[in-house]
Amino acid sequence: MDFSGGHKNRGELRIHESLDELRTDLADHIAELSDASVKERGYFSIVLSGGSLIGLMGKLFEAPYIKTVDWSKWYIFWADERVVAKNHADSNYKLAKDGLLSKVPIVHSHVHSINDSVSAEDAADDYEFSIRQLVKTRVVSVSEINDCPKFDLILLGLGQDGHVASLFPNHSALNEREEWVTFITDSPKPPPERITFTLPVINSASNVAVVATGDSKAEAAHLAIDVVGPECPLIPARMVQPATGKLVWFLDKLAASKLEDSNLNNKVG
Numbered sequence: 001m002d003f004s005g006g007h008k009n010r011g012e013l014r015i016h017e018s019l020d021e022l023r024t025d026l027a028d029h030i031a032e033l034s035d036a037s038v039k040e041r042g043y044f045s046i047v048l049s050g051g052s053l054i055g056l057m058g059k060l061f062e063a064p065y066i067k068t069v070d071w072s073k074w075y076i077f078w079a080d081e082r083v084v085a086k087n088h089a090d091s092n093y094k095l096a097k098d099g100l101l102s103k104v105p106i107v108h109s110h111v112h113s114i115n116d117s118v119s120a121e122d123a124a125d126d127y128e129f130s131i132r133q134l135v136k137t138r139v140v141s142v143s144e145i146n147d148c149p150k151f152d153l154i155l156l157g158l159g160q161d162g163h164v165a166s167l168f169p170n171h172s173a174l175n176e177r178e179e180w181v182t183f184i185t186d187s188p189k190p191p192p193e194r195i196t197f198t199l200p201v202i203n204s205a206s207n208v209a210v211v212a213t214g215d216s217k218a219e220a221a222h223l224a225i226d227v228v229g230p231e232c233p234l235i236p237a238r239m240v241q242p243a244t245g246k247l248v249w250f251l252d253k254l255a256a257s258k259l260e261d262s263n264l265n266n267k268v269g
């Protein structure tokens with residue numbers, strides 16, 4: 001995989017005037033992909049992240065989505081999770097449960113959260129094992145180009161430092177090519193112990209959406225999307241390059257404020 005600068009195809013850019021507009025567009029996008037996956041496969045495998053993303057998905061539990069989405073076909077996963085108890089304030093599961101999952105008619109057994117009672121290493125192994133079972137039964141598709149799961153949609157946030165999931169700049173987890181799920185115990189952003197999908201899994205998805213708002217994300221968005229020189233840091237978000245899937249960036253004006261004009265001219269939204 002070539003993650004170097006100069007990669008021109010950085011996906012579709014959707015830059016929004018307001019957060020309200022972004023929330024509606026994000027809900028539309030998720031609902032459309034859900035419809036298409038349910039029609040084609042009978043399931044919708046959706047991968048969540050933590051952080052600001054969940055709040056930006058809030059339109060989904062309003063009309064029309066609450067009635068029109070086939071929630072019974074949703075299977076929920078996490079791109080990363082903090083290794084803390086499920087009722088801990090740092091838990092990405094708790095964030096999603098409180099902010100989204102408890103407000104929509106999701107089938108409880110379709111929610112695949114991590115085992116929070118074991119070490120980070122064991123939690124990563126357990127999570128990968130449970131995903132392997134769902135790939136065997138094709139609840140989660142399999143990639144045509146490697147043995148990775150092919151999730152219908154992976155939703156990622158963008159850290160100020162350019163991290164996605166719990167893949168942080170210059171961390172050895174970025175080099176993991178064999179495991180689907182790996183663990184770290186030295187996250188630069190607390191809490192330190194986390195599990196995360198690896199780049200091969202993220203880049204095997206049918207659809208990836210990266211959602212970033214606010215001026216604190218502007219530099220990371222520039223480094224992730226624009227054609228930058230070799231002197232610029234190679235941030236994890238730039239390594240999100242779906243092999244056959246579609247990549248869409250959902251940005252507000254502030255997060256897009258450092259993008260080159262050439263990219264802004266090509267924007268959708």
Ligand SMILES: O=C1O[C@H](COP(=O)(O)O)[C@@H](O)[C@H](O)[C@H]1O
Pocket residue numbers: 049050051052053080081082092156157158159160164165166189
């Ligand atoms: O620690 C994390 O941070 C990122 C970004 O969070 P945000 O609040 O800046 O949007 C998030 O995507 C990731 O899932 C989470 O564990």
